[in-house]
Amino acid sequence: MKATRPPTESARVEQVLTVALEVFGRHGFRKTSMEDVARAADLSRQGLYLHFPNKEILFQAAVRHELDTALDEVSQCLNKESGGLDRRIVSAMDAWLGRYVGSMLASDISTMLENPASQLKDIVEPAIAAFDAQVAATIASATTKTDLRRLRVTPEDVAAVLHTAGQGAKYLSRSRDEFVARITAATHLVLAGLHTTSSARR
Amino acid sequence: MKATRPPTESARVEQVLTVALEVFGRHGFRKTSMEDVARAADLSRQGLYLHFPNKEILFQAAVRHELDTALDEVSQCLNKESGGLDRRIVSAMDAWLGRYVGSMLASDISTMLENPASQLKDIVEPAIAAFDAQVAATIASATTKTDLRRLRVTPEDVAAVLHTAGQGAKYLSRSRDEFVARITAATHLVLAGLHTTSSARR
DNA sequence: GGTTGACAGATTTTGCCAAATATGTAAAGT
DNA sequence: ACTTTACATATTTGGCAAAATCTGTCAACC
Numbered sequence: 237m238k239a240t241r242p243p244t245e246s247a248r249v250e251q252v253l254t255v256a257l258e259v260f261g262r263h264g265f266r267k268t269s270m271e272d273v274a275r276a277a278d279l280s281r282q283g284l285y286l287h288f289p290n291k292e293i294l295f296q297a298a299v300r301h302e303l304d305t306a307l308d309e310v311s312q313c314l315n316k317e318s319g320g321l322d323r324r325i326v327s328a329m330d331a332w333l334g335r336y337v338g339s340m341l342a343s344d345i346s347t348m349l350e351n352p353a354s355q356l357k358d359i360v361e362p363a364i365a366a367f368d369a370q371v372a373a374t375i376a377s378a379t380t381k382t383d384l385r386r387l388r389v390t391p392e393d394v395a396a397v398l399h400t401a402g403q404g405a406k407y408l409s410r411s412r413d414e415f416v417a418r419i420t421a422a423t424h425l426v427l428a429g430l431h432t433t434s435s436a437r438r
Numbered sequence: 439m440k441a442t443r444p445p446t447e448s449a450r451v452e453q454v455l456t457v458a459l460e461v462f463g464r465h466g467f468r469k470t471s472m473e474d475v476a477r478a479a480d481l482s483r484q485g486l487y488l489h490f491p492n493k494e495i496l497f498q499a500a501v502r503h504e505l506d507t508a509l510d511e512v513s514q515c516l517n518k519e520s521g522g523l524d525r526r527i528v529s530a531m532d533a534w535l536g537r538y539v540g541s542m543l544a545s546d547i548s549t550m551l552e553n554p555a556s557q558l559k560d561i562v563e564p565a566i567a568a569f570d571a572q573v574a575a576t577i578a579s580a581t582t583k584t585d586l587r588r589l590r591v592t593p594e595d596v597a598a599v600l601h602t603a604g605q606g607a608k609y610l611s612r613s614r615d616e617f618v619a620r621i622t623a624a625t626h627l628v629l630a631g632l633h634t635t636s637s638a639r640r
Numbered sequence: 641g642g643t644t645g646a647c648a649g650a651t652t653t654t655g656c657c658a659a660a661t662a663t664g665t666a667a668a669g670t
Numbered sequence: 671a672c673t674t675t676a677c678a679t680a681t682t683t684g685g686c687a688a689a690a691t692c693t694g695t696c697a698a699c700c
Binding site: 389396404418426 | 591595596599601604607610623624626627628629630631632
């Protein structure tokens with residue numbers, strides 16, 4: 237019940253990655269030095285190089301770790317026993333996007349994704365796909381095929397719309413509370429269409 | 439039937455404003471000179487100054503004109519006879535946001551809005567409110583109070599969700615077609631909740 | 641598994657200055 | 671209702687060298 241997959245990294249390294257992402261998030265990739273990360277992680281700069289061959293790879297690892305963590309959290313939210321489908325989806329969206337509401341990280345990463353040479357694509361895009369798939373699966377298991385057929389939509393379509401609304405909410409919101417409010421309203425309305433009777437588990 | 443309000447500006451000035459917005463849109467406010475605008479509008483730079491005291495005000499006027507035009511177009515889309523509610527809303531969203539899909543203008547304006555001293559706030563925010571209000575009114579007239587009460591939402595809530603989804607679609611889309619596809623899916627699902635029987639006019 | 645200190649080479653930042661470009665005003669002309 | 675020419679005053683740009691900072695690697699040490 238502890239970890240869904242064997243821990244690739246030691247606890248120490250995981251902690252470094254967490255701190256690193258936080259530091260990168262403050263001033264962006266370019267304006268963050270290895271020294272900054274090392275200091276924040278309570279480690280010498282050279283100590284960092286023992287774990288990561290260069291800054292680029294450190295960043296990639298930090299992003300990967302972040303996405304893995306977020307996906308785990310999303311998974312927990314979606315599979316919670318308590319709460320209706322609405323609540324589970326809202327908390328999942330919040331776990332997935334909410335933390336980036338005012339952060340530089342989102343725009344930083346998305347500019348990096350423009351670069352075709354960037355390895356980041358191979359890290360970020362599968363994670364996004366995995367998120368969408370999880371949401372779609374949850375939708376699928378909590379709705380009837382009749383309802384889906386009546387509206388002529390697939391669970392994937394519904395997940396895509398929620399994804400779109402999530403991006404919009406992130407973009408429009410100045411605080412995390414505002415984000416949650418918007419995504420709550422959107423989720424409520426979207427799910428209303430396939431009137432799920434508040435709970436349904438397979 | 440021609441103009442909903444008396445034309446504040448002459449046709450010539452209107453044409454200048456249209457061109458100006460297009461030019462500003464290409465390289466952003468800062469990197470666009472009065473010379474650039476004048477040339478594009480087939481006018482001398484000094485001719486421009488006869489109409490607008492300075493660059494700032496020219497830009498504001500161009501934005502205001504653009505928003506007015508867009509709102510008129512939105513109005514036409516929403517009040518069209520033909521087509522169901524879905525189609526009307528999708529075309530309205532496209533008229534309102536679709537043209538900015540790859541443009542610098544959106545980000546340019548939104549950074550200007552950060553500045554509390556900017557007069558742009560007083561131009562843009564009312565326009566956004568007017569758009570939301572129009573959409574809300576359309577929703578209101580095409581749905582039953584019963585449906586709204588059943589979902590415990592106001593037409594304004596629905597409009598806000600569509601607005602959120604629209605922003606997300608604009609942000610995620612690389613082409614206008616993609617934008618339309620996303621917004622179509624979102625509208626379809628959102629409206630499905632208050633199962634409007636395809637047409638309803640008051 | 642780390643520490644410190646030192647190093648070459650690359651990149652960024654800084655300060656400065658000259659040249660170019662842009663803004664806004666004005667006058668005179670059509 | 672414009673145009674052209676001209677002008678004072680910013681603001682932006684480009685070059686260019688010195689200084690600072692950052693990266694990545696090594697050695698020596700615990």
